[in-house]
Amino acid sequence: MKRIAARLAAPLTAAVLVTGVIAASPAVAGQGHPGGGGDPHPGHATSTLERYAADTWASMAAMTDDETGLPADNIGGDLAEDTASAYTSPTNIGGYLWSTITARDLGIIGTDEARERMTATLATLETLERNAASGMFYNWYDPDTGAKLTTWPESGDVVHPFLSTVDNGWLAVGLRAVREAEPALADRAQALYAGMHFSAFFDPAGAAGLPAGTNRGGFWEEPPGDGCAVEAPMYNGSGATAFYTCHHYDTTVSESRIATYLAVADGTIPATGLYGTHRTMPAGCDWAWQEQLPEGETRSYDGVSVYEGTYSYDGMRFVPSWGGSMFEALMPDLFIPEAQWGPTSWGVNHPITVAVQEKHGLKDAGYGYWGFSPASDPFGGYAEYGVDLAGMRSDGYGSDREKTDVDIDRPGCAEGANPDPEFGDGVVTPHASFLALPYDTRGALKNLRNIEKKLGAYGPGGFYDAVATGSGTIAKRYLSLDQSMILAAIGNELTGDSLKAYVVDDAMERNLRPAIAQQVFGSAWGRGPGH
Numbered sequence: 001m002k003r004i005a006a007r008l009a010a011p012l013t014a015a016v017l018v019t020g021v022i023a024a025s026p027a028v029a030g031q032g033h034p035g036g037g038g039d040p041h042p043g044h045a046t047s048t049l050e051r052y053a054a055d056t057w058a059s060m061a062a063m064t065d066d067e068t069g070l071p072a073d074n075i076g077g078d079l080a081e082d083t084a085s086a087y088t089s090p091t092n093i094g095g096y097l098w099s100t101i102t103a104r105d106l107g108i109i110g111t112d113e114a115r116e117r118m119t120a121t122l123a124t125l126e127t128l129e130r131n132a133a134s135g136m137f138y139n140w141y142d143p144d145t146g147a148k149l150t151t152w153p154e155s156g157d158v159v160h161p162f163l164s165t166v167d168n169g170w171l172a173v174g175l176r177a178v179r180e181a182e183p184a185l186a187d188r189a190q191a192l193y194a195g196m197h198f199s200a201f202f203d204p205a206g207a208a209g210l211p212a213g214t215n216r217g218g219f220w221e222e223p224p225g226d227g228c229a230v231e232a233p234m235y236n237g238s239g240a241t242a243f244y245t246c247h248h249y250d251t252t253v254s255e256s257r258i259a260t261y262l263a264v265a266d267g268t269i270p271a272t273g274l275y276g277t278h279r280t281m282p283a284g285c286d287w288a289w290q291e292q293l294p295e296g297e298t299r300s301y302d303g304v305s306v307y308e309g310t311y312s313y314d315g316m317r318f319v320p321s322w323g324g325s326m327f328e329a330l331m332p333d334l335f336i337p338e339a340q341w342g343p344t345s346w347g348v349n350h351p352i353t354v355a356v357q358e359k360h361g362l363k364d365a366g367y368g369y370w371g372f373s374p375a376s377d378p379f380g381g382y383a384e385y386g387v388d389l390a391g392m393r394s395d396g397y398g399s400d401r402e403k404t405d406v407d408i409d410r411p412g413c414a415e416g417a418n419p420d421p422e423f424g425d426g427v428v429t430p431h432a433s434f435l436a437l438p439y440d441t442r443g444a445l446k447n448l449r450n451i452e453k454k455l456g457a458y459g460p461g462g463f464y465d466a467v468a469t470g471s472g473t474i475a476k477r478y479l480s481l482d483q484s485m486i487l488a489a490i491g492n493e494l495t496g497d498s499l500k501a502y503v504v505d506d507a508m509e510r511n512l513r514p515a516i517a518q519q520v521f522g523s524a525w526g527r528g529p530g531h
Contacts, residue, residue, distance in 0.1 A: 045445055046494065050106065052448070052462055053490045057103045059461025059478040060487070064096060069120030070143035071096040077459050077476030086153035088143040088480070090167040094174030095484025097121060098499055101181045102491035105498055115185070118178055122188050131221065133240035134200035136163045137171060139218075160224040165201040165215050165249065169259035172196055173335050173503055180502040198263035200236040202273060207248035211304050212276035213269070215259055217245035236268075251392065252277040253321040253349070258332045264515060265508035271515035272304050279319045279521065280309030281392060285413035290392050291320070293410045296522045308522045313389055314359055315526035318352040323384055324391030326373040326432035327485065329353045334488045335503040338516065339438070345519040351439040352523055353390070357432065358443060360387045365399055365423040367469045369455070370447055371432030372399045375482060376465035376475035378427060385427050385466075401425040401468055425470035430463035431482040434489035441493070462486065
C-alpha cells in the first residue's frame with residue numbers, strides 16, 4: 001500500500017477564534033463548569049491546538065491509501081504501514097474528507113494537496129459497489145482496492161453486507177462539506193450525495209410506543225444469517241425488498257440523529273422525524289429498568305405529543321443518551337449548529353452533558369481526568385465507555401475497566417443495588433475532551449494537557465486512542481473515526497465553525513432549523529457545579 005506522507009506547511013497563522021454559540025449558558029460563561037471564565041484562547045492555547053491538529057493529521061495521512069483515497073479504520077501507534085487495518089467504512093471515508101478540508105484550512109497541507117486527496121477519494125467512491133435501490137454504501141470495504149467485503153480480513157468470518165443508517169450519514173456529511181469547501185469538486189460531490197436516499201431507512205410507523213416515524217438501524221439485501229431482521233418493502237418506495245434491523249434508532253441523544261437531520265433537510269422525510277424518539281423512556285414503574293426514573297412534562301410539536309423527560313446528576317437535569325457517552329451527545333454538533341438553532345434544547349443540554357462528565361471524572365469517581373466515550377480498550381480490543389448514570393441503558397457504559405455498574409433507587413418502584421460504588425481503573429478517551437471544546441474550552445485543554453503530560457498518552461499521530469487513568473495503561477493505536485472527530489473539533493474551534501458553514505445549506509436552514517428551534521427540553525442547571 002502506497003501512502004502519501006503528510007507534507008506539513010509553514011507554521012500556522014492565527015485564525016479567527018470562536019468558542020461557543022450560547023454565551024449566556026453557565027458552561028460558556030464560566031459559571032457552570034470547573035474550568036470556566038477568562039479568555040479561553042491565550043496564544044499558547046492556540047499553538048497547542050495547532051500542534052494537536054498537525055500531529056492528528058499525520059495519523060490520518062498514514063492510514064490512507066494514496067491511490068484509492070480510502071482511510072483504514074485504524075493504525076498502530078507507531079504509524080507503521082503494516083499495522084493499518086484491511087477494512088474501512090463509510091464513516092471513516094466521510095471523516096477523512098472533512099479532515100482533509102480541516103488540514104487545508106489550518107494550513108497543515110496546501111490547497112493542491114487537499115484537492116488531490118479529495119479527488120482520489122471521490123473517484124473511488126464513484127466506483128464503489130452500492131445498493132442500487134437506495135444509493136447507499138455498504139458498511140465495509142477494502143481500503144486498498146475498494147472491494148466490498150464479504151469475509152472479515154482478520155478472521156475469515158462471513159460478512160453479510162449491511163447498509164448502515166448512521167455510517168452513511170457521516171459519509172454524506174463529508175460529501176456535503178466537500179461540495180461547499182472545494183468548488184472544483186462540487187459537482188462530483190453533489191452527484192454522490194444526491195444519489196443517497198435516506199428515506200430508505202425511515203420507518204413511517206416508527207417504533208412501538210412513539211408518536212412519529214423514526215429510522216431503523218439499517219438493512220441487508222438478503223437475510224443476515226442468524227441476525228434479527230424484518231422483511232419489508234424498502235421505505236423509499238423503490239419497490240425493492242429490504243431486511244431491516246429489528247431495532248429502531250429511538251433515542252433523541254444519539255449520534256444517529258445526523259441521518260434524520262439530513263433526510264429532513266433534503267425534504268424526503270417529515271420534520272416530525274425529530275419527535276419519533278425518546279428523550280427518556282417513559283416515567284413509571286413499568287419502565288423502571290432504565291437507569292433513572294425520569295421527570296418531565298409532555299409538550300406538543302406540530303401536533304405530535306412528546307414526553308420531555310430528563311435525568312438528574314448533582315442537581316443538573318438533562319436529556320440522556322443511551323450509554324452516557326460524549327460522542328452520542330456531541331458528534332452531530334460538530335456539523336449542525338444545534339446549540340445555536342436550539343437554544344431551549346441542545347443549547348442547554350450540551351454544556352450540561354459536558355459538566356456531568358467533568359463532575360463524574362474529577363470528583364465522584366475520583367479519576368482526576370474525564371472524557372468517556374467508546375474507544376479502544378487499553379487492555380485489548382474495543383469498548384464502550386460513558387457515565388453510567390447519564391445513560392438510559394440499565395447497566396450503562398461504564399467509566400472504568402471494571403465496568404462498574406451504578407444502580408440507584410427508583411423511588412416507589414425498585415431499590416438500587418449499588419447506589420454508591422467504588423470505581424476502579426477509569427478509562428478516558430481524548431476525543432471526548434475535544435468534543436467538549438465549545439462548552440468548556442479551558443477545562444478541555446487542561447484535561448488534554450494532563451492526559452498528554454501526566455499520563456503520556458501521546459504519540460507521533462497525536463493522542464493515543466484511550467488511557468486507563470489508574471494503571472496508566474495506554475491503547476497505543478489510532479482510530480480513523482476518533483481522529484476525524486478531533487480534527488473537526490479543532491478546525492471548528494480555530495476557524496469559527498467552518499465545518500458547520502460547509503455542511504449547512506439553504507435547504508437545511510429552511511427545513512431543519514425551525515424543527516430544532518421549537519423544541520424545549522427539560523434540561524436545567526439547577527444547583528450544578530458553580531451554583
